[in-house]
Amino acid sequence: MANLRFLEACRRQPVDATPVWFMRQAGRYMAEYRALREEHSLLEICRTPELAAEVTLQPIRRIEVDAAILFSDLLLPLEPMGLPFDFVKGEGPQLERPIGSPADIDRLRTFEPRAALAPVLDAIKLVQRELAGRVPLIGFVGAPFTLASYAIEGGHSSNFARTKALMYGHPEAWHRLSERLAAAAAEYLVAQIEAGVDAVQIFDSWVGVLSQADYREFALPHTRRIFDAVGRRVPTIHFGTGTAVILGELREAGGDVIGVDWRIPIDVAWERIGLDRGVQGNLDPTVLLGPTERMFSQVDDILARVGGRPGHVFNLGHGILPMTPVEHVQMLAQYVHSASRRAR
Amino acid sequence: MANLRFLEACRRQPVDATPVWFMRQAGRYMAEYRALREEHSLLEICRTPELAAEVTLQPIRRIEVDAAILFSDLLLPLEPMGLPFDFVKGEGPQLERPIGSPADIDRLRTFEPRAALAPVLDAIKLVQRELAGRVPLIGFVGAPFTLASYAIEGGHSSNFARTKALMYGHPEAWHRLSERLAAAAAEYLVAQIEAGVDAVQIFDSWVGVLSQADYREFALPHTRRIFDAVGRRVPTIHFGTGTAVILGELREAGGDVIGVDWRIPIDVAWERIGLDRGVQGNLDPTVLLGPTERMFSQVDDILARVGGRPGHVFNLGHGILPMTPVEHVQMLAQYVHSASRRAR
Helix, strand or coil: CCCCCHHHHHHHCCCCCCECCCCCCCCCCHHHHHHHHCCCCHHHHHHHHHHHHHHHHHHHHHHHCCECCCCCCHHHHHHHCCCCCEEEEEEEECCCCCCCCHHHHHCCCCHHHHHHHHHHHHHHHHHHHHHCCCCCCCEEECHHHHHHHHHCCCCCCCCCCHHHHHHHHHHHHHHHHHHHHHHHHHHHHHHHHHHCCCCEEEECCHHHCCCCHHHHHHHHHHCCCCCCCEEEECEEEEEEECCCCHHHHHHHCCCCCCECCCCCCCHHHHHHHHHCCCEEEEHHHEEEEEEEEHHHHHHHHHHHHHCCCCCCCEECCCCCCCCHHHHHHHHHHHHHHHHHHEEE | CCCCCHHHHHHCCCCCCCCCCCCCCCCCCCCCHHHHHHHCCCCHHHHCHHHHHHHHHHHHHHHHCCCEEECCCCCCHHHHHCCCCCCCCCCEEECCCCCCCHHHCCCCCCCCHHHHHHHHHHHHHHHHHCCCCCCEEEEEEECCCHHHHEEEEEEECCCHHHHHHHHHHHHHHHHHHHHHHHHHHHHHHHHHHHCCEEEEEECCCCHHHHHHHHHHHHHHHHHHHHHHHHHHCCCCCEECCHHHHHHHHHHCCCCCCCCCECCCCCCCHHHHCCCCCCCCCCCCCCHHHHHHHHHHHHHHHHHHHHCCHHHHHHHECCCCCCCHHHHHHHHHHHHHHHHHHHCC
């Protein structure tokens, strides 16, 4: 591997410059991605190894990132479980028949990811061949809570009322659903590792809507199951937003590195997580909309708070927004490298 | 005043039982409200003193709450500033011409709330006549950040990208807009107090999307201006969601009582706020969807964490959801009273 910064930082080893990658570093903010999307739907790209590999590689060619992340969608495992969905323009994912009752949970199917999600695993092999060790490749799955919320709400939600109503009203059914999702996610993630990813991130993007007690009761044991399945095979990152109160619980569930959003200063977050784990984050994605002076000064602030401690992976607190100028993303990655190198 | 519990708790005085009221205690979860909405739009109700007063009083007749809150909408001051809006079924508020540039801010108008918002002030007088001192009446305004986000996004937003882009890209324009909104909100709130409300709440519902540094730079000084304008006239409550990291800053901006959502245990929140202020909250509104045993045990947990310390106002962490059974709201209010009385 030519660039080991990211993997070394995940292991809290010293690095020459802070490694950086971005959630949604492949996506709508790039002209070459938008061009491809005029010909192909999002799901077509995810299900065609050549296209998924091409999109995964697009940011590697233009942006100074220290890792690639497989272009795919969190919800892919839902379809072979019996929960088909599609993307509605401007509204995000929409499930055909969301889970509405405990009986719907018992009708879910199990599946073999090596068969049902073979295109994703093939894309991993294609990407690794193309990357040829230039940067490591990150694989990912959704955590059970976030997957369950899509399965129950049928799409994005502002209050997660249906999700929590099922969780509180039918706790056994909730745990059955979460076990199914965790088992599927764990098997899928292990298959990604066997196909060749160098690190994995578990996205629990919406888990910040849970109270601390609810996280502990309804989410933690299921997420832990995925980390346990991965074991020490590759470095693991555990990501969520709005998690200031439950950082200790996220750590308990697992992850060599805990991802934090911009709502909490990174040094405060790291103290709460514990200094024996790495930390990833935590620039507000809206800062990339400009001006660049503010973007750079926020990087300075994050690097100063980290103070050169090994174990920091630079990232945004959530994904790059579609209206972000690509030049700002390029300048940001360069700046993280040069400023952190200067500080060493 | 027959029932002083709420006002006494706001002043951190001992009370016989924990006072309780609910955000959106008047609203779609009540059949009598839905019946009225078949005849009248939301804005018609807000702009017709008799109807606004009637809706304000509906929960007082059926639920054991210790305060009424004026039925109105946060966005009402936007229209006389030159930002008309309406409510689109299922999608919430939608502005006709959201603020898109600094020039739009300079075109905003000032207004005299005693004229432009006279129906609201008349509703206050009608409600107070009907209540005849049974329970106190709470007035409210939106905080500058939350009002500005609606003015810029044109409605609800998931990432507040347009709001933050203006904030970062045109900070002087942002501060001009916030000053205008703060001045309007302050004058409107003082007019509500003169019309007879007994306490006020400042809603900064979406401020939890700001980092601590951004809150301090872009929101705090403007919100403080409203609290300064109210002074010691009536007890003040400062409410936001997702505020675990910025509770100290909310306190600094003002409020006798700081409202907290369910994401942070109430005792942890109170320590961060400081024990020389009151605290309001903090049950997750989805817990009211049932089962009631869980609802009661969560009340027990909140009361145990408060431990009888004077200065706690029971409330939800955000508004009552439309699908909430009215019986659960009734049982919740009764339970808060009986359980907290037993604990004394």
